[in-house]
Amino acid sequence: MTQLSLSDIVSCMSGYDPDAMTVPQAQKIIHDFVQPISSIERVAIRSALDRTLAADITSTIDVPANDNSAMDGYALRGDDLASNQTLTLRIVGSVHAGRQFDGAVAAGECVRIMTGAAMPADCDTVIPQEFTEHQSDAAVTIPAGRVRRGDNRRLRGEDLRNGQIALRAGKILRPADIGMLASLGVTEVPVQRRLRVAFFSTGDELRSVGEPLDPGCVYDSNRYTLYGMLTRLGCDIIDMGVVRDDPVAMEAAFRSACEHADAVITSGGVSVGAADYTKQTMTKLGDMLFWKIGMRPGRPMAFGRIASHDRGAYLFGLPGNPVAVMVSFYFFVRDALLRMMGADAGPLPRLQAMTLSAIRKKPGRTEYQRGILAPDSDGVWKVKLTGAQGSGILRSMSDANCIIVLDDAQGDVAAGDLVQVVLFDGLI
Numbered sequence: 001m002t003q004l005s006l007s008d009i010v011s012c013m014s015g016y017d018p019d020a021m022t023v024p025q026a027q028k029i030i031h032d033f034v035q036p037i038s039s040i041e042r043v044a045i046r047s048a049l050d051r052t053l054a055a056d057i058t059s060t061i062d063v064p065a066n067d068n069s070a071m072d073g074y075a076l077r078g079d080d081l082a083s084n085q086t087l088t089l090r091i092v093g094s095v096h097a098g099r100q101f102d103g104a105v106a107a108g109e110c111v112r113i114m115t116g117a118a119m120p121a122d123c124d125t126v127i128p129q130e131f132t133e134h135q136s137d138a139a140v141t142i143p144a145g146r147v148r149r150g151d152n153r154r155l156r157g158e159d160l161r162n163g164q165i166a167l168r169a170g171k172i173l174r175p176a177d178i179g180m181l182a183s184l185g186v187t188e189v190p191v192q193r194r195l196r197v198a199f200f201s202t203g204d205e206l207r208s209v210g211e212p213l214d215p216g217c218v219y220d221s222n223r224y225t226l227y228g229m230l231t232r233l234g235c236d237i238i239d240m241g242v243v244r245d246d247p248v249a250m251e252a253a254f255r256s257a258c259e260h261a262d263a264v265i266t267s268g269g270v271s272v273g274a275a276d277y278t279k280q281t282m283t284k285l286g287d288m289l290f291w292k293i294g295m296r297p298g299r300p301m302a303f304g305r306i307a308s309h310d311r312g313a314y315l316f317g318l319p320g321n322p323v324a325v326m327v328s329f330y331f332f333v334r335d336a337l338l339r340m341m342g343a344d345a346g347p348l349p350r351l352q353a354m355t356l357s358a359i360r361k362k363p364g365r366t367e368y369q370r371g372i373l374a375p376d377s378d379g380v381w382k383v384k385l386t387g388a389q390g391s392g393i394l395r396s397m398s399d400a401n402c403i404i405v406l407d408d409a410q411g412d413v414a415a416g417d418l419v420q421v422v423l424f425d426g427l428i
C-alpha cells in the first residue's frame with residue numbers, strides 16, 4: 001500500500017493546528033497514516049492465540065456432523081407423541097457417542113441414547129432419562145406432556161455449516177476461536193507476523209533498575225510499563241535502554257531502532273525543555289508532526305515515520321511523565337499498532353458508571369482520570385478516583401482498574417453523575 005505523507009493527511013483537515021489538536025483529530029491522523037504490515041506465516045492453532053488471522057477460514061465440514069442427542073435418554077419418533085397420552089415404548093437398541101445406530105425404529109419403539117450420540121435415522125426427539133418412568137431393558141414409559149417433537153436434538157451443521165465462513169481475516173484469535181478451529185479439524189492457520197516494536201527512554205536523570213540512584217535521578221519506569229503493554233498486545237519487543245540527552249547518541253539510537261523495528265516508541269524529550277533533543281533528532285530523520293493535544297495527561301506528543309534504506313518505522317514520541325506514557329499508549333499507540341497488525345479491533349469499549357467522586361474538569365480537553373470500579377451492595381457498578389491524579393503518579397495507574405474518560409465538552413462532574421469508563425481488564 002502506498003504510504004501517504006503526513007502533510008497530505010493534515011492538508012485535508014480543516015483548521016489543523018498542532019498547538020491545539022483534539023484527541024479525535026490526532027487519533028484520526030494516526031489511524032489514516034498507519035498502514036498494515038502484511039507478512040504472513042502459518043502457525044499451529046495454539047500458537048495462533050492472540051495473533052491476527054490473515055485469511056478467512058471456511059468450514060469444510062458440518063459441525064456437528066450428524067443430528068445428535070443433547071441429553072442422555074431415549075430417542076423416539078415425534079409421531080408417537082401425537083396422541084398426547086402416556087406411552088410405553090419398546091427399546092430396540094442403544095447408541096453411545098461416537099457410534100451409530102443403523103437399525104430401523106418403528107412406531108412404538110425407541111432407542112436408548114447418550115449425549116452426543118448420532119440420532120437414529122427414524123428418530124427426531126429425545127426424552128431425558130429423568131423424565132421417563134418404569135425403565136427396564138425392554139421398555140420405558142413416557143409420561144404425557146414431558147417432551148415435544150424435536151426436543152433435545154442438536155441439528156447437523158447448527159454450529160457451522162460446510163462452506164460457511166467461520167472466522168474472518170483481521171480477527172485477533174481468542175480462546176473460543178482456537179477452540180472453534182479445532183472443532184473444524186483445522187491444525188494450522190495463517191496469521192500476521194508479530195510486530196517488532198523498539199523503545200527507549202530519554203533523559204540524563206534516568207537510572208535503570210539495578211543501578212544506584214544518584215541525587216536528582218529517578219528510576220526509569222517507562223520501559224517497564226511499555227514492556228508490559230507491548231507484550232500484552234503480542235508484539236516482539238526491542239528494549240534499547242536509556243538514551244542520554246545527547247543528539248549524537250539519540251540519532252544513533254533512532255537509526256538502529258529503525259533498522260529492526262516496525263515501530264519505535266520513545267518517552268521524554270517532546271516538550272520545550274532545554275535538553276529535549278528527541279524532537280530535534282526526529283525532525284532531522286523523519287516525516288514528523290509535533291502536537292499539543294487537548295488532553296490530560298499526555299499533552300505533548302510526536303508522531304511520524306522514519307524511513308531508513310528500503311524500510312521505514314512509525315515513530316511515537318510520547319511525553320516522559322509515566323502516566324502520560326500509559327494514557328498515550330492506550331488511546332493512540334495501541335490502535336495504531338493493532339492497525340499495523342491488520343487487526344479489526346474497533347474502539348476501546350466504554351461502559352457507563354455512576355461516579356462516587358466529584359471531578360473538576362475544564363471543557364475543551366479530554367481528561368483521563370484513574371478510577372476504581374466496583375459494585376455497591378445493590379450490585380450497581382460505581383467508580384471512584386484513585387486519589388492524586390498527577391501525571392507523574394504511577395501509583396494512580398497501579399491502584400486503578402479503569403480509566404474514567406471525560407470528553408472535550410464535559411465540564412465539572414458531580415458525585416452521582418454518570419461517567420464513561422474504559423476497563424483495564426481485557427485491554428490488550
Ligand SMILES: Nc1nc2c(c(=O)[nH]1)N[C@H]1C(S)=C(S)[C@@H](COP(=O)(O)OP(=O)(O)OC[C@H]3O[C@@H](n4cnc5c(N)ncnc54)[C@H](O)[C@@H]3O)O[C@H]1N2
Pocket residue numbers: 201202203205206218219220221222223267268269270271272273276298299300318319320321322324391392
Ligand atoms: N514549559 C512547559 N513545560 C512543560 C510542558 C509545556 O507544555 N511547557 N508540558 C509538560 C507536560 S504536560 C509534560 S507530560 C512534560 C513532557 O515533557 P517531556 O516529554 O519533555 O518529558 P521529560 O521532560 O523528559 O520528562 C517529564 C517527567 O517525566 C519523568 N520521566 C521521563 N522519563 C521517565 C522514565 N523513563 N521513567 C520515569 N520517569 C520519567 C522526568 O523525570 C520528568 O519528571 O513536560 C511538561 N513541561
Ligand code: MOO
Pocket residue numbers: 295296297298299300319321323324391392
Ligand atoms: O503529558 Mo503531561 O503528563 O499532560 O502532564
